[in-house]
Amino acid sequence: MPDKRQILELLDQGRDYHEISRLLGIPPGQAYLIATGVPADNGDAVTRSRRERAGVLPSRTQRLVNDREVNPTSSPRVHAWIRRRAADDAQMQRAARASGQG
Numbered sequence: 448m449p450d451k452r453q454i455l456e457l458l459d460q461g462r463d464y465h466e467i468s469r470l471l472g473i474p475p476g477q478a479y480l481i482a483t484g485v486p487a488d489n490g491d492a493v494t495r496s497r498r499e500r501a502g503v504l505p506s507r508t509q510r511l512v513n514d515r516e517v518n519p520t521s522s523p524r525v526h527a528w529i530r531r532r533a534a535d536d537a538q539m540q541r542a543a544r545a546s547g548q549g
Contacts, residue, residue, distance in 0.1 A: 449471045449473060449481060450481065451481055451482055454467055454471070454478050454482040455502055458501070464478050464504075474512070475511040476488065476508075476511040476512035478511075479502070479504070479511050482502035484500065485500070485508075487511040487512045488509060488512045488513075
């Protein structure tokens, strides 16, 4: 099993977690957890002191455990759903009309 020192040394060499995972034969999320002590799936609170640990990525660590990450806000189906929800919200429609925006 790889240890924290090994993974941090590979990071210092400029390798990313995906490359490290291939070199060490472990999933990238596991490499991240070993190096930082923080789960890549955001299953734990990341405090200021944890963000300052060596190897911690500033964001988007979920992709280390699920590389099929999707941004649903760019989906036409999601936009259509939002439009339907907004159109069906009578209280919001009244508020928009009252403010001159609807």
